[in-house]
Amino acid sequence: MAHYDGLMPELSCPPSLHHTFHHAADPALLALDLADHVAALLRQGLAERGRALLIVSGGSTPVPFFQALARCALDWSAVTVTLADERWLPPDHPDSNAALVRTHLLKAHAAAAHFVPLYNGATTPAEGVPALEATLAALSWPADAVVLGMGGDGHTASLFPDAPELPYALLDAAPARCLAVEAPLPPNVPVPRVSLTRRALLDTRQLIVHLTGEDKLELLHQAMLPGDVAEYPIRVALQQHTVPCHIFHA
Template identity: 45%
Template sequence: MNPTEPTRFGPAADHLTRHPHASEAALADALAHDIAQRLSAAIEARGQALLCVSGGKSPVPLFQALSGLPLPWAQVTVTLVDERCVPAEHADSNAALVRQHLLQGPAAAARFLAWVPPTHTPDHTRVQRPAWPQARAVYAEWVEALNTQLAPLWPADVVVLGMGLDGHTASIFGQGEGMADALSTPDLVVATRPPHAPHDRLTLSLAALQGARHRVLQISGAGKAQVLQQALQAPNKARPVGLVLQPGAANPSHTVSVWMGA
């Protein structure tokens, strides 16, 4: 493991530490060890730890590196940053991705809190999904249950985020249904509908994310680095990642780091 020296982003985001790495493998290994140290410290301090992770292809090497590390995994709860409203066996399910790549080896002992009920069968794609008011009514029961389950565990010890080239993070987009709620609600979880993506979503809210003890943003490539820099210089709802990475007013001691691959 050869992490480079962390640096700062400058006056626009002095609260952030930046961890650049020359390869995806080096980034995944270094970040896995950093997360493991934070989870171990949480367990030592409070007897348990909560880790929230994102889906997509980018975190798979991280999941594989983290899953083999020797932690007291039975004292760790793993849950999601966001989820698509699809059945558990669907190819786009974040829960399925986590089960396949993170909850393996030693990490299989962790408790996993999935978001979509196992009884869910409809696939609300852009072609067949109902109008937003009707869909939101379906998700309201799920959202209420998740808020009830997560509240005793909050704040999360580590939240691992990704970012799109449009500046979205979690399932908080610059446009779409439910986005105003995601930015303003005190609740932990809300339902959203991205303007172009095929599935409705459940996501941690801005308040939930800013309340986490440590927020990690994992990105790669010059394009995303440029988008992030722009979002940090002028945080606004058009690029929600800039808002999500701001210091939480209620939790100024909580930390934020950005891990950047080539």
């Protein structure tokens, strides 16, 4: 694995922004590298505080990472896992992020982890947010790691470019850790969602951006240039310097 401290190679970026870039030859090797990295963060949290909080994302990219992380030996019974966002679907629906986590992460050693889903059975995300807010407030913040993906439009979690709820989600002073999100347009799965806000996503000891493919890397390069977060919401992670940000790419 190649490992670079500081700015990504051949990339112009504001000098106050610092990232650590990890590259692997293929997605399978990247998944192993990322699993080892996250497991080390969880072990550190367990050693220092007796508990750890991990926030993960959905989609197809994290599946091999989940499978590798599930095999990592640590005290999973003291680890809480929750999601950066969720489609407002029953937990057995194939498009549910909770179903993805249960199928691929909460296995092997990680079967002992405590999972906190975001979907709570309310009719709509807006109706479910108040109870979900209380659930999130009870977790042990800051998280030990927040693992984010990036869509082809530059979205992360369920924060989509120029979405009507985005300005509130990005407020530094927003009291909420989550909010309801309108159904995005295809090719994203067009169902309503709930997403963590900027406040919650940055309430972590380390941010991790996990992506594969040259198209995603090119988009990441664009997002790391100065610009409006509403254009590429992944800038929530990239254009801040309060939380260490590690980028894993293959």
